[in-house]
Amino acid sequence: xxxxxxxxxxxxxxPLAAALSATQTSTAPVxxxxxxxxxxxxxxxxxxxxxxxxxxxxxxxxVRSEDGSEVEIRNCFAxxxxxxxxxxxxxxxxxxxxxxxxxxxxxxxxxxxxYATSPELNTFxxxxxxxxxxxxxxxYPHPAIHLTLSTQPGKDIAINTYISxxxxxxxxxxxxxxxxxxxxxxxxxxxxxxxxxxTIASAKDSEDRNAPVYNDVFxxxxxxxxxxxxxxxxxxxxxxxxxxxxxxxxxxxxFLLSTLALAPKVSPADLERMFNTHIQDVxxxxxxxxxxxxxxxxxxxxxxxxxxxxxxKPTTTPATTTTAPASK
Amino acid sequence: xxxxxxxPPTGPLKGVRVDALVxxxxxxxxxxxxxxxVTGQLLGLxxxxxxxxxxxxxxxxxxxxxxxxxEGSDKTTSSNAAAPRAKSSAxxxxxxxxxxxxxxxxxxxxxxxxxxxxxxxxxxxxxxxxFFYQTNTTYNERTVVLVHDVAKSAQGSLGLRAFRLTKxxxxxxxxxxxxxxxxxxxxxxxxxxxxxxxxxxxxxHLVTSFVHQLSTPPKPLPAPSLAxxxxxVHSQPSALPAPLYPNFDSLELAIDPFxxxxxxxxxxxxETHHTELNNTQYHQRQLAREQAKIAAWxxxxxxxxxxxxxxxxxxxxxxxxxxLFKLPQEPSRLESLLxxxxxxxxxxxxxxxxxxxxxxxxxxxxxxxxxx
Numbered sequence: 001x002x003x004x005x006x007x008x009x010x011x012x013x014x015p016l017a018a019a020l021s022a023t024q025t026s027t028a029p030v031x032x033x034x035x036x037x038x039x040x041x042x043x044x045x046x047x048x049x050x051x052x053x054x055x056x057x058x059x060x061x062x063v064r065s066e067d068g069s070e071v072e073i074r075n076c077f078a079x080x081x082x083x084x085x086x087x088x089x090x091x092x093x094x095x096x097x098x099x100x101x102x103x104x105x106x107x108x109x110x111x112x113x114x115y116a117t118s119p120e121l122n123t124f125x126x127x128x129x130x131x132x133x134x135x136x137x138x139x140y141p142h143p144a145i146h147l148t149l150s151t152q153p154g155k156d157i158a159i160n161t162y163i164s165x166x167x168x169x170x171x172x173x174x175x176x177x178x179x180x181x182x183x184x185x186x187x188x189x190x191x192x193x194x195x196x197x198x199t200i201a202s203a204k205d206s207e208d209r210n211a212p213v214y215n216d217v218f219x220x221x222x223x224x225x226x227x228x229x230x231x232x233x234x235x236x237x238x239x240x241x242x243x244x245x246x247x248x249x250x251x252x253x254x255f256l257l258s259t260l261a262l263a264p265k266v267s268p269a270d271l272e273r274m275f276n277t278h279i280q281d282v283x284x285x286x287x288x289x290x291x292x293x294x295x296x297x298x299x300x301x302x303x304x305x306x307x308x309x310x311x312x313k314p315t316t317t318p319a320t321t322t323t324a325p326a327s328k
Numbered sequence: 329x330x331x332x333x334x335x336p337p338t339g340p341l342k343g344v345r346v347d348a349l350v351x352x353x354x355x356x357x358x359x360x361x362x363x364x365x366v367t368g369q370l371l372g373l374x375x376x377x378x379x380x381x382x383x384x385x386x387x388x389x390x391x392x393x394x395x396x397x398x399e400g401s402d403k404t405t406s407s408n409a410a411a412p413r414a415k416s417s418a419x420x421x422x423x424x425x426x427x428x429x430x431x432x433x434x435x436x437x438x439x440x441x442x443x444x445x446x447x448x449x450x451x452x453x454x455x456x457x458x459f460f461y462q463t464n465t466t467y468n469e470r471t472v473v474l475v476h477d478v479a480k481s482a483q484g485s486l487g488l489r490a491f492r493l494t495k496x497x498x499x500x501x502x503x504x505x506x507x508x509x510x511x512x513x514x515x516x517x518x519x520x521x522x523x524x525x526x527x528x529x530x531x532x533h534l535v536t537s538f539v540h541q542l543s544t545p546p547k548p549l550p551a552p553s554l555a556x557x558x559x560x561v562h563s564q565p566s567a568l569p570a571p572l573y574p575n576f577d578s579l580e581l582a583i584d585p586f587x588x589x590x591x592x593x594x595x596x597x598x599e600t601h602h603t604e605l606n607n608t609q610y611h612q613r614q615l616a617r618e619q620a621k622i623a624a625w626x627x628x629x630x631x632x633x634x635x636x637x638x639x640x641x642x643x644x645x646x647x648x649x650x651x652l653f654k655l656p657q658e659p660s661r662l663e664s665l666l667x668x669x670x671x672x673x674x675x676x677x678x679x680x681x682x683x684x685x686x687x688x689x690x691x692x693x694x695x696x697x698x699x700x
Contacts, residue, residue: 035356036352037349037352037353037356039538040348040349040352040535041349041353043349043532043534043535043538044347044349044382044383044532044534045431046534047532047533047534048431048432048433049432050432074356075356078431079431080430080431091430094427094430097423097427098427101420101423101424101427104388104420105368105385105386105387105388105389105420106386151534156541157534157537157538157541187542190356190359191482192355192356192358192359192362192478192481192482193352193355193356193359195355195481195482195483195485195486195487196351196352196355196481196486196488197352198486199351199486199529200348200351200352200529200531200535200539201539203348203529203530203531203536204531204536204539204540209530209531209532209533209536210345210528210529210530210531211528211529211531212526212527212528212529213485213486213488213489213526213527213528213529214485214486215485215680216483216485216680216681216683216684217680217683217684217687218485219485220579220684220687220688223579224579224691227579263696264696266696268697271693271696271697275689275692275693278583278689279686279689279690281583281587282583282587282681282682282685282686282689283682283686285587285590285591285678285682286678286679286681286682289590289594289674289675289678289679290675290679292594292598292671292675293671293672293675293676296518296601296668296671296672297672299605299668300517300518300668303508303608303661304508304511304512304517306508
């Protein structure tokens with residue numbers, strides 16, 4: 001629980017005045033879902049900050065569930081700002097312009113909050129938070145999400161999400177103070193992003209931080225290799241349990257048993273038949289596709305040849321190899 | 329960084345290095361509006377003949393007109409596909425680039441991206457857009473198009489490919505003539521319209537550390553919580569966070585939807601090919617007919633001249649046929665070229681798919697047989 005005012009007030013989340021309470025209809029905890037794209041964007045922005053800047057901020061975009069209890073952060077963009085001991089300056093025109101541009105390309109993604117690349121919450125955080133949660137340009141009537149992501153060298157990248165409650169003794173003070181309430185968050189990615197993330201993750205151990213984009217056969221080989229590794233791990237564990245090196249775990253055993261039971265039982269005749277029909281389908285389509293390719297190649301060569309005849313030198317077309325489907 | 333000028337072109341592009349952020353941005357944008365075609369801009373810079381793509385943004389999609397719902401979707405797709413070279417999005421592009429420049433993004437256009445579905449991206453729009461980019465003077469000539477295949481990525485391996493138009497095609501397109509003659513002249517075949525450039529993925533240091541952090545759990549799980557975890561697996565298997573890696577989608581055995589779709593696409597392309605063939609044949613017949621007419625006219629004129637010469641009359645000019653007859657224009661071969669390339673693409677894709685799928689099937693067969 002982080003409140004920025006270090007003076008000896010008692011901070012309570014309570015409605016101050018009618019006007020203020022109206023700006024924050026709900027301070028109920030929300031569940032925040034972060035898509036990796038937004039995180040990568042923030043990390044990139046953090047790398048591109050000006051040398052003297054401690055932290056950078058930006059606007060979070062995303063979608064809200066209908067009852068407002070779940071917020072999915074899907075996108076974000078950076079906003080320039082200047083911070084000194086006494087004051088903070090956020091480029092609001094820039095924020096508005098970018099928001100408009102983003103809305104044009106992605107009308108579904110609306111303003112949900114803002115991010116900062118330092119774990120610290122201070123008075124300026126409260127000011128900015130109040131701006132993002134305000135009526136009109138802000139997220140009103142929904143609470144604005146504040147996401148902090150620390151990018152300090154040598155430490156883990158810590159992600160925290162907050163919503164805020166109004167706090168302060170007078171209406172004047174309320175504008176530059178608020179109570180940040182931590183809310184749970186999770187990183188969730190979609191199926192379509194899995195392949196991309198996998199490729200990104202495959203580069204994590206390479207020294208130059210590069211990874212080639214694999215083709216299908218390589219991907220298959222890798223997946224088979226990974227599966228073999230996992231089987232190896234499990235059989236090692238089972239072997240150790242049998243040898244008595246590790247205390248057996250009933251739940252784990254049951255889980256393994258039910259996994260093994262998942263293997264389908266088919267009669268050899270059925271298996272043979274299913275296998276043959278399927279493999280024939282695949283090979284036939286591949287064969288036909290290759291025949292078509294040869295035909296197309298032939299027709300193109302003929303067309304060119306007919307015209308090239310008059311010329312002294314025939315055109316040279318790169319030789320193509322047409323591979324017949326491998327018959328195994 | 330923002331005003332860093334790309335090094336002057338010294339050799340052919342050796343590769344495209346795409347930042348993790350751009351990969352995520354593209355996959356998310358393409359997948360969220362699948363199967364509608366979407367496009368966007370790529371920003372970055374060039375270094376040592378490698379194109380570094382470090383940022384991207386989406387182009388606005390065109391909303392379907394509510395009143396003509398029949399043509400709506402079709403129209404949207406075609407106008408979306410043309411967005412990168414459309415005048416209306418030029419404003420958007422400059423605005424966005426200007427804005428991004430302020431936050432230290434490499435504000436240098438290095439190309440554009442588009443989504444595709446099972447390799448169906450070779451069409452006139454792609455070629456025209458890329459031609460626009462490669463010949464536009466405001467951009468660097470060295471631009472690429474990244475094609476993200478959404479359906480292929482869903483199968484387990486990231487379908488991201490980079491293309492550029494070849495010099496041959498640019499030369500032919502500059503003359504804007506795609507007759508057989510010009511194809512021969514430029515040595516342009518369907519195989520050398522586009523050249524593919526190898527793509528690599530690049531992570532920043534922060535992303536690397538972040539990915540490491542994601543894949544290593546904070547502390548090893550003690551035994552009781554393992555049991556608890558397993559209980560969770562039983563009650564709701566989807567609730568468990570799936571690891572980033574490895575990804576077992578490529579072990580999927582369902583082959584029918586993919587085969588069906590590819591075969592369908594292939595048939596469609598063949599149909600187009602057939603239409604193009606008919607057009608060419610029609611043109612050939614027309615040409616033959618006209619040429620026969622001209623020959624007949626020339627014979628007639630010659631006979632006339634002979635008789636005129638006999639009667640000492642003035643000879644009639646023999647090249648007057650050029651004014652009287654007009655040879656039909658040869659239809660553009662561009663469409664059929666692209667279509668051929670598309671068919672080749674489908675065929676190769678099927679080939680690759682057959683290879684992996686038969687390997688998987690033999691694996692399953694072997695595994696099940698060994699059990700019996």
